[in-house]
């Protein structure tokens with residue numbers, strides 16, 4: 001299954017130039033497993049997200065399930081993930097910024113939640129082709 005997740009992620013990356021992680025339900029496997037590849041592979045088995053900060057951040061989220069769509073959502077600035085690796089050893093990681101956002105997104109997949117259902121309001125949808133415009137609006 002991890003190999004399948006790896007191949008799917010790499011194919012997506014080749015095609016769209018983006019993609020850092022994937023959750024098992026995205027390839028039809030109903031297991032609580034997240035596969036992440038940033039510099040090196042990382043497997044999160046039966047992850048639990050906790051210590052979610054009260055402080056939130058607004059981000060434009062994307063998803064392999066809808067590659068051309070961006071959705072503005074709120075995510076916790078920091079959180080902690082507890083998980084097992086492939087050798088069934090317990091680990092925990094404190095997350096902030098990009099990683100916090102990414103793993104909240106993937107964790108949502110395990111709960112059957114897509115970023116589109118976390119959209120802040122009806123103006124929170126944009127096509128990737130509009131991204132330049134969004135970035136400009138955001139830097140103001």
Ligand SMILES: [Zn+2]
Nearest residue numbers: 062063064065
């Ligand atoms: Zn996704």
